[in-house]
Amino acid sequence: MTAATMQVSQKDFEKAQEQLKLLKKDPGNETKLKLYALFKQATEGPCNAPKPGMLDFVKKAKWDAWNSLGNLSQDNARQKYAELVSSLVSAESASQKKDASPEEGRHDGYETLIVTTKNNITKIMFNRPDRKNAINHQMYREIIKALEEAGKNDSTIAVITGNGDYYSSGNDLNNFANIQPGEMEKMAKDGAVLLKDFVGHFIDFPKPLIAVVNGPAIGICVTVLGLCDIVYASDRATFHSPFSQLGQSPEGCSSYLFPKIMGLAKASEMLLFNKKLTAAEACAQGLVTEVFPDNSFQKEVWARLEAYASLPKNSLAVSKQLLRSMEKEKLHAVNSKECEVLTERWLSDECANAIVSFFQKKSKL
Ligand SMILES: CCCCC/C=C/CC(=O)SCCNC(=O)CCNC(=O)[C@H](O)C(C)(C)COP(=O)(O)OP(=O)(O)OC[C@H]1O[C@@H](n2cnc3c(N)ncnc32)[C@H](O)[C@@H]1OP(=O)(O)O
Numbered sequence: 001m002t003a004a005t006m007q008v009s010q011k012d013f014e015k016a017q018e019q020l021k022l023l024k025k026d027p028g029n030e031t032k033l034k035l036y037a038l039f040k041q042a043t044e045g046p047c048n049a050p051k052p053g054m055l056d057f058v059k060k061a062k063w064d065a066w067n068s069l070g071n072l073s074q075d076n077a078r079q080k081y082a083e084l085v086s087s088l089v090s091a092e093s094a095s096q097k098k099d100a101s102p103e104e105g106r107h108d109g110y111e112t113l114i115v116t117t118k119n120n121i122t123k124i125m126f127n128r129p130d131r132k133n134a135i136n137h138q139m140y141r142e143i144i145k146a147l148e149e150a151g152k153n154d155s156t157i158a159v160i161t162g163n164g165d166y167y168s169s170g171n172d173l174n175n176f177a178n179i180q181p182g183e184m185e186k187m188a189k190d191g192a193v194l195l196k197d198f199v200g201h202f203i204d205f206p207k208p209l210i211a212v213v214n215g216p217a218i219g220i221c222v223t224v225l226g227l228c229d230i231v232y233a234s235d236r237a238t239f240h241s242p243f244s245q246l247g248q249s250p251e252g253c254s255s256y257l258f259p260k261i262m263g264l265a266k267a268s269e270m271l272l273f274n275k276k277l278t279a280a281e282a283c284a285q286g287l288v289t290e291v292f293p294d295n296s297f298q299k300e301v302w303a304r305l306e307a308y309a310s311l312p313k314n315s316l317a318v319s320k321q322l323l324r325s326m327e328k329e330k331l332h333a334v335n336s337k338e339c340e341v342l343t344e345r346w347l348s349d350e351c352a353n354a355i356v357s358f359f360q361k362k363s364k365l
Contacts, residue, residue, distance in 0.1 A: 013042060013078040016085035025095075027088050035084060037065035041077035046070065107149065112139035114163065115146045120309035122150035122158045126221075129164025134172035135220060140198050147201040156313040158205070159305060160228070161212040167237060170219020176346070176355045188346040192339040195220075199252050199339075202227040203331045208308070208320050212301055213237045213279075213288070223252025225287055226261055227331070229320060232304075233279040233288045234297040240276040247350030249341050256334040261286045 020035070027035075040047070047067040052059035069077065107115040114125040124146045126133035135143070150158040162168050179187045202209070202224050211225055213233040218240045225231050225239075243249055250258070250271045258267035262285035269275040282288040292300050345351050 009075055009078045009082065012082035016082040019089050020085050023088060023092060025092055031084070031088070033061060033065040035081065036062055037069055038077045038081035038084065040066045041069045041072055042074050042081055045074055046072075107146075110142050110146065112136065113142050113146055115149070117150075117153060117155050119306050120154070120156040120313070121305060122146075122153060122155040124150065124158060124160045126160075126162040126168050129162075129166070131172065132166040132169035132216075133162045133164065133221075134169045134174075136172040137175060137194065139172075140194050144198055144201050147205055151204075151206050154313075155207070156309045156311065156316060157208040157210060157305065159210045159212055162214050164215070166215045167211075167213045167217040168221035169216070170221055173355055173358050176351075177359060184347055188343045191346060192343040195251060195342065196335055196339045199224065199227070199335045200332065203253070203324075203328060203335065206321060207313075207317050210305065212305075213239075214297065216240070218242070220252055223250060223254035223258075225252075226254055226257035227252065229323075231282075231288045232297075232301045233282065233291050234294045235279050235291050236294045237279045237282075237288075237291075238276050239270075239279075239282045239287065240274070241270050242274040242276075244272060245274045246354040247348055247352070248345045248354075249338070251335075251338045251342055253331050253334045253338070255338055256330070258287070 017039075026032075046069070047063065049063060049066075051067075052063050054060065072080075103114070103116055105116045105118040107117065110127075112126070112128055114123075114127045116123050116125075124143065126135070126139070128134060128136075128139065147158070175191065176187070205227075208229045209227070210230045210232065211228040213225075213231060215234060215236055216238045217225070219242070222239050222241050241250065241254065249255075254267075254271060258271055261267075262270075266285050270277065277285065277287070279288060279291045283291045
């Protein structure tokens with residue numbers, strides 16, 4: 001090795017020591033041992049320390065690593081040390097770039113959702129995990145936009161799911177907060193217009209629409225499940241529509257579809273008396289198609305959906321429309337009626353008290 005190479009190597013060695021300190025990820029014990037051994041060899045030469053006792057595991061592992069370098073020259077050890085650090089830095093920066101790059105097939109223009117199209121599936125993911133995916137006004141509008149896009153694009157099926165531990169905690173109760181007394185009627189009317197449009201997009205959705213219920217579901221995100229074609233649920237999911245508790249009334253066409261799906265008595269327990277169903281109960285009552293163990297939920301469900309999404313797209317669309325077409329007019333009428341009743345409910349003392357109670361006590365359902 002020439003003097004010039006040795007100089008560069010020494011410089012690289014010092015630079016590498018600085019770079020090592022900047023690594024964000026722990027490189028793991030095996031690599032740390034290699035780095036230790038090369039550093040000792042580079043700075044002190046071949047291992048000259050007494051062998052530690054068998055039970056001194058850490059010192060013994062370090063000694064073994066250093067000793068294994070035998071008579072490797074100090075120059076070579078410096079060089080190898082610098083190369084190893086450089087490979088760790090490159091790997092970390094590649095993984096950071098990968099994390100920062102947008103997800104493949106991700107649609108632009110959404111803040112409360114992650115919308116992607118991949119493998120013939122448009123996935124609409126609620127993305128307010130720190131608010132349990134509560135649906136605020138912006139999110140209602142973005143879901144409407146995402147359903148419109150998914151209905152028209154090349155995907156074969158659309159899937160709705162939640163990011164984080166909840167599927168969704170339903171209507172964001174902040175939608176009712178900070179309303180001045182004189183603005184109550186306007187709030188109720190505007191809310192009903194938005195809700196009717198939102199539910200209308202589920203009624204009219206032209207392709208198979210599948211809900212992947214990854215965790216607890218409350219309120220509006222439970223009621224519109226009746227408008228989905230398939231509902232897959234994790235065994236961690238629960239289904240709760242606490243309308244009377246909130247002084248409100250059913251929406252999402254559930255006043256018509258839930259009795260049809262599960263029978264009047266079971267629907268009444270849910271919609272009148274706030275009964276929260278487990279995933280197994282919701283499946284037994286026909287609201288959920290199939291329940292999966294939480295630890296294999298994502299893997300099993302997405303494998304199945306990818307297979308479904310490879311079926312002929314147009315055949316699936318016309319068949320879905322046939323299945324729903326007889327009911328469409330009826331469903332729109334139910335939606336209108338439910339929104340009308342809710343407008344009154346939102347102006348009631350019962351509803352106002354329930355909202356105030358949530359914010360005052362942060363009372364949990
Ligand atoms: C256009 C208008 C259309 C209206 C259509 C009408 C629809 C009807 C419905 O959807 S009714 C259902 C309404 N939903 C609720 O009543 C749920 C309220 N939330 C809760 O009861 C609980 O938060 C919980 C059970 C979902 C979760 O409890 P947990 O203790 O696990 O977690 P936190 O309470 O600490 O939640 C974390 C923060 O998120 C806030 N949050 C959760 N859900 C909502 C929500 N729906 N609305 C507003 N805020 C919500 C919660 O308050 C916490 O906030 P904080 O960290 O600031 O305390």
